Amino acid sequence: MNTSLSNPPRSVTRRSLWNLSLAQRRYLLAAGLLLPVVLLRLFTTLYPFLQTTFLSTQKYNPAFPPQSYVGFGNFERLFNDIVVQQSLLFTIIFVFVSTFFQVVLGLAVAHLLNAPFRLRGLARSLSLIPWAIPMVVAAIGFRWMFDDQFGMIPDILRRVFGLETTWLINPQNARLAVVLVNIWKSTPFVALILLAGMQGISQDQYEAAKVDGATWWQTLRFITIPMLLPIIVSISMYMLVWQLAVFDLPYAMTGGGPGFATTVIAQKIFQEINSLNYGYAAALGVVMVAVVALIGSIGLFIFRRVEVSS
Amino acid sequence: MTAGISTGLRTTVQESVYQQSWWKKHGGTILTYACFALFVLVIGIPFYYIFMSSITPKGQLFQIPPSYWPANPTFDNYLNMADSVPFFTYLRNSLIFAIGSSVVSVGASALAAYALARIRFPGSNIIYIALILSVALPQIAVMVPMFQTLQQFKMVNTHHGLIVLMSSLLLPFTVMTLVSFIMQVPGEIEEAALIDGANPLTVITRIVFPLIRPALATMLVINFIISWNELLYPLIFAQRIDTKTLSVGMMELSSDASTYTRPWDMMSALSVVMVIPVLLLILFGQRMIIAGLARGAVK
Numbered sequence: 001m002n003t004s005l006s007n008p009p010r011s012v013t014r015r016s017l018w019n020l021s022l023a024q025r026r027y028l029l030a031a032g033l034l035l036p037v038v039l040l041r042l043f044t045t046l047y048p049f050l051q052t053t054f055l056s057t058q059k060y061n062p063a064f065p066p067q068s069y070v071g072f073g074n075f076e077r078l079f080n081d082i083v084v085q086q087s088l089l090f091t092i093i094f095v096f097v098s099t100f101f102q103v104v105l106g107l108a109v110a111h112l113l114n115a116p117f118r119l120r121g122l123a124r125s126l127s128l129i130p131w132a133i134p135m136v137v138a139a140i141g142f143r144w145m146f147d148d149q150f151g152m153i154p155d156i157l158r159r160v161f162g163l164e165t166t167w168l169i170n171p172q173n174a175r176l177a178v179v180l181v182n183i184w185k186s187t188p189f190v191a192l193i194l195l196a197g198m199q200g201i202s203q204d205q206y207e208a209a210k211v212d213g214a215t216w217w218q219t220l221r222f223i224t225i226p227m228l229l230p231i232i233v234s235i236s237m238y239m240l241v242w243q244l245a246v247f248d249l250p251y252a253m254t255g256g257g258p259g260f261a262t263t264v265i266a267q268k269i270f271q272e273i274n275s276l277n278y279g280y281a282a283a284l285g286v287v288m289v290a291v292v293a294l295i296g297s298i299g300l301f302i303f304r305r306v307e308v309s310s
Numbered sequence: 311m312t313a314g315i316s317t318g319l320r321t322t323v324q325e326s327v328y329q330q331s332w333w334k335k336h337g338g339t340i341l342t343y344a345c346f347a348l349f350v351l352v353i354g355i356p357f358y359y360i361f362m363s364s365i366t367p368k369g370q371l372f373q374i375p376p377s378y379w380p381a382n383p384t385f386d387n388y389l390n391m392a393d394s395v396p397f398f399t400y401l402r403n404s405l406i407f408a409i410g411s412s413v414v415s416v417g418a419s420a421l422a423a424y425a426l427a428r429i430r431f432p433g434s435n436i437i438y439i440a441l442i443l444s445v446a447l448p449q450i451a452v453m454v455p456m457f458q459t460l461q462q463f464k465m466v467n468t469h470h471g472l473i474v475l476m477s478s479l480l481l482p483f484t485v486m487t488l489v490s491f492i493m494q495v496p497g498e499i500e501e502a503a504l505i506d507g508a509n510p511l512t513v514i515t516r517i518v519f520p521l522i523r524p525a526l527a528t529m530l531v532i533n534f535i536i537s538w539n540e541l542l543y544p545l546i547f548a549q550r551i552d553t554k555t556l557s558v559g560m561m562e563l564s565s566d567a568s569t570y571t572r573p574w575d576m577m578s579a580l581s582v583v584m585v586i587p588v589l590l591l592i593l594f595g596q597r598m599i600i601a602g603l604a605r606g607a608v609k
Contacts, residue, residue: 051455196604245448
């Protein structure tokens with residue numbers, strides 16, 4: 001306060017120069033600081049999204065001009081496209097099954113990472129690795145391991161359990177394999193997030209439960225899970241929404257095959273872009289955003305209720 | 311209350327006197343180590359298998375049953391890979407892409423995070439929420455117009471085009487994390503400097519950034535890793551050798567349709583090379599990466 005009074009000439013010249021009040025100058029500064037982020041985000045989200053919406057009503061293939069208005073023609077075609085139906089179905093199964101196991105197994109791994117033992121630090125470092133390696137590497141590595149002739153996974157199943165299995169040439173098992181790899185890749189990440197939440201639970205509650213003779217299951221059921229619920233819900237929501245857009249895993253692991261058994265909606269769009277069916281790809285994009293918005297808002301609704309009740 | 315405490319005391323006393331068998335004392339520890347061993351196996355086996363394949367001579371990879379131990383280890387696969395992929399060009403491109411994206415995203419986010427954390431102005435909440443919600447928009451859904459726009463600006467097949475796209479993708483999470491870090495730093499020093507009439511930009515770069523240097527470093531590392539791993543943007547926007555990244559190189563290697571002709575030897579060698587920088591970053595920065603990731607999610 002005193003300092004600003006002792007230094008009047010400068011602020012006076014400034015004010016007369018810009019002819020702005022202090023509050024206005026503050027807004028100007030905030031706007032300037034936010035400008036790069038806001039511009040970049042608008043450039044890659046809102047602007048292309050509006051254009052996508054427009055393009056979804058057009059028949060447009062740059063190899064076969066001209067562009068023409070078709071109304072809902074693309075959407076009609078899309079709902080009758082068997083590959084679209086299959087890939088939407090698989091995407092949704094993929095996302096929900098993956099997220100469910102990532103959170104349940106993540107909770108188990110978080111317990112391990114929180115347990116007091118000498119190699120805990122090592123365990124935490126290890127759990128960063130699957131998150132940090134390129135998805136392409138994980139996908140290619142597992143593709144090799146699942147290979148029906150030379151892979152180690154069918155070989156081990158054969159030698160140890162006497163099971164004859166085929167993976168990537170069998171539609172159902174190929175789907176299972178893709179989901180398994182996805183669970184492998186992201187469970188440790190979910191575990192690290194849950195671990196951070198577990199570290200925030202006060203130790204007193206566990207002490208009290210121990211004194212009262214609570215079993216291991218009761219402690220989990222009545223202390224850990226209720227205390228973690230907001231984080232469980234928010235990480236589930238994040239994983240659901242984020243994994244709906246997954247592209248690289250099925251693309252690099254199965255190429256969407258066999259047939260189109262493991263084609264996700266993102267890869268279907270990618271294929272349509274490569275075939276230069278831009279109007280159709282845009283319509284698919286609109287559907288994809290609608291699915292994300294639907295699942296996201298259901299998640300947000302649940303999150304709100306959990307926040308209020310806890 | 312008193313009853314609860316006394317029964318509790320009684321059971322602990324009973325336990326220590328009568329029931330302290332060997333299993334009760336060590337069972338928990340053994341179970342923990344057993345779980346840890348299982349965890350290490352599940353995480354480690356794929357890496358072992360990839361690494362082993364990368365040093366197995368090409369001819370011995372296609373064996374039934376597969377071998378689990380490299381009989382004649384060799385580095386030929388790496389040399390072949392470096393010859394057939396333009397490896398050093400792709401490596402350079404990957405580094406430019408990943409370093410550029412992480413620097414641009416952290417720089418822009420730090421400025422925005424300061425505004426959101428420190429300056430009170432109408433609409434700041436809306437901008438913050440819109441920023442976070444915008445993460446949900448899938449990249450691929452809006453790819454067509456994005457490609458057309460980048461073509462208009464002549465930014466397809468350029469490093470800066472790729473960096474602009476990638477850093478934009480990284481912004482929301484980075485801003486969120488940095489906002490929560492800045493809110494923890496006391497603001498009196500900056501306020502005093504501002505009242506003294508210091509230039510706000512000087513205050514931010516000279517006072518605020520040094521205070522949150524650990525957070526900035528963390529986000530640089532995390533964003534580097536995410537960009538290093540990115541496939542979709544380079545796959546679509548890098549169509550020439552001088553911009554393609556290593557992940558695109560991997561897809562090019564694996565484009566052979568059949569198991570026999572696909573060069574598993576080179577693909578596993580490239581996998582190992584792509585994993586090394588990430589492992590080094592984890593080795594030196596695991597603590598801060600974990601803290602940074604958790605900060606964004608657990609708010």
